[in-house]
Amino acid sequence: xxxxxxxxxxxxxxxxxxxxxxxxxxxxxDFAGWDMPLRYASERDEHIAVRTRAGLxxxxxMGEITVTGPQAGELxxxxxxxxxxxxxAGRARYTMICDASGGILDDLIVYRTGEETYMVVANAxxxxxxxxxxxxxxxxxxxxxxxDDRDAYALIAVQGPEAGGILKGLxxxxxxxxxxxxxxxxxVAGRDALIARxxxxxxxxxxxxxxxxxxxxxxxxxxxxxxxxxxxxCGLSCRDTLRLEAGMPLYGHELTTRTTPFDAxxxxxxxxxxxxxxxxxxxxxxxxxxxxxxxxxxxxxxxGLIAEGRRVPRxxxxxxxxxxxxxxxxxxxxxxxxxLGRPVAIAxxxxxxxxxxxxxxxxxxxxxxxxxxxxxLPFYKRQR
Numbered sequence: 207x208x209x210x211x212x213x214x215x216x217x218x219x220x221x222x223x224x225x226x227x228x229x230x231x232x233x234x235x236d237f238a239g240w241d242m243p244l245r246y247a248s249e250r251d252e253h254i255a256v257r258t259r260a261g262l263x264x265x266x267x268m269g270e271i272t273v274t275g276p277q278a279g280e281l282x283x284x285x286x287x288x289x290x291x292x293x294x295a296g297r298a299r300y301t302m303i304c305d306a307s308g309g310i311l312d313d314l315i316v317y318r319t320g321e322e323t324y325m326v327v328a329n330a331x332x333x334x335x336x337x338x339x340x341x342x343x344x345x346x347x348x349x350x351x352x353x354d355d356r357d358a359y360a361l362i363a364v365q366g367p368e369a370g371g372i373l374k375g376l377x378x379x380x381x382x383x384x385x386x387x388x389x390x391x392x393x394v395a396g397r398d399a400l401i402a403r404x405x406x407x408x409x410x411x412x413x414x415x416x417x418x419x420x421x422x423x424x425x426x427x428x429x430x431x432x433x434x435x436x437x438x439x440c441g442l443s444c445r446d447t448l449r450l451e452a453g454m455p456l457y458g459h460e461l462t463t464r465t466t467p468f469d470a471x472x473x474x475x476x477x478x479x480x481x482x483x484x485x486x487x488x489x490x491x492x493x494x495x496x497x498x499x500x501x502x503x504x505x506x507x508x509x510g511l512i513a514e515g516r517r518v519p520r521x522x523x524x525x526x527x528x529x530x531x532x533x534x535x536x537x538x539x540x541x542x543x544x545x546l547g548r549p550v551a552i553a554x555x556x557x558x559x560x561x562x563x564x565x566x567x568x569x570x571x572x573x574x575x576x577x578x579x580x581x582x583l584p585f586y587k588r589q590r
Contacts, residue, residue, distance in 0.1 A: 385403065473497055523571060525578075534567070555567070
């Protein structure tokens with residue numbers, strides 16, 4: 207297959223929508239080896255548009271991997287922490303792939319697109335790692351094939367309270383019947399698409415997997431249909447602040463090979479009761495130990511922090527005790543929150559400081575200890 211997502215041999219790759227972004231005056235950035243729009247105008251305005259109206263995103267840098275064949279479900283049950291063989295056709299599931307020591311290699315969304323076919327969607331920076339791991343772990347499953355389909359798709363997302371109304375006029379799919387974490391085939395602006403409803407912004411919305419050759423036509427149709435409703439193109443910058451407000455983890459920040467799903471407070475996605483492969487899966491024993499630690503003596507817990515002032519925390523900043531300045535944790539993500547009007551952060555902190563409302567917590571911002579309020583995640587939850 208030719209590389210439709212082209213780029214200079216020694217530079218970042220470009221998506222099928224690259225010319226559209228440049229025509230719109232987007233500020234571009236190299237993200238995980240891709241030339242992607244960071245913002246088009248004001249990232250704050252883009253953020254607010256998604257919260258109140260709708261935003262349009264190019265997510266074509268994400269990595270699609272197809273796993274197919276009679277043993278596809280068994281392979282995924284062995285390779286991932288979830289039990290994907292029990293996923294119904296047309297549904298999706300959030301899961302993770304861990305290394306042999308239980309460390310997180312990536313967080314994933316897996317769609318079951320047919321009786322024997324799954325689509326694994328990996329983060330751009332980890333797509334090759336996930337592909338290689340699935341192929342290596344699939345060596346003992348002769349009746350399953352792992353296929354690199356990253357060049358077969360462009361991915362466009364429309365997010366926000368007006369997203370459904372905008373998309374309805376362009377598709378033959380039953381959007382009202384499409385549940386959260388599900389996907390179905392249909393057409394958008396007359397082009398074939400897999401239409402999914404997962405989201406990463408804290409708002410309702412849809413993800414459209416289309417052929418790269420159809421990406422511009424679908425983007426333009428959504429723009430035309432959405433402009434009267436206030437839809438705007440959105441870049442990666444506001445996507446990050448949206449997911450931060452929604453308390454959603456980001457690989458490389460909250461999730462790394464140094465953390466397990468239990469460390470990140472997401473042990474619920476690890477399924478120890480799998481029936482395929484006699485319950486064996488990569489990382490099982492270390493993850494059982496991590497589950498036990500999480501119950502008795504977790505080293506740190508993931509919490510939300512809201513600033514009392516205006517100074518913004520960034521990843522890597524130390525969380526300290528206001529009483530004596532001792533380090534009690536570390537910020538993993540931080541940014542101004544357009545919705546709350548104050549800086550917010552996600553951080554790992556020692557358990558005794560993790561309770562919502564805990565007093566005496568500060569962040570060391572360039573040598574000054576700025577007071578922060580400990581809160582439960584997420585910072586923002588949409589009204590349904």
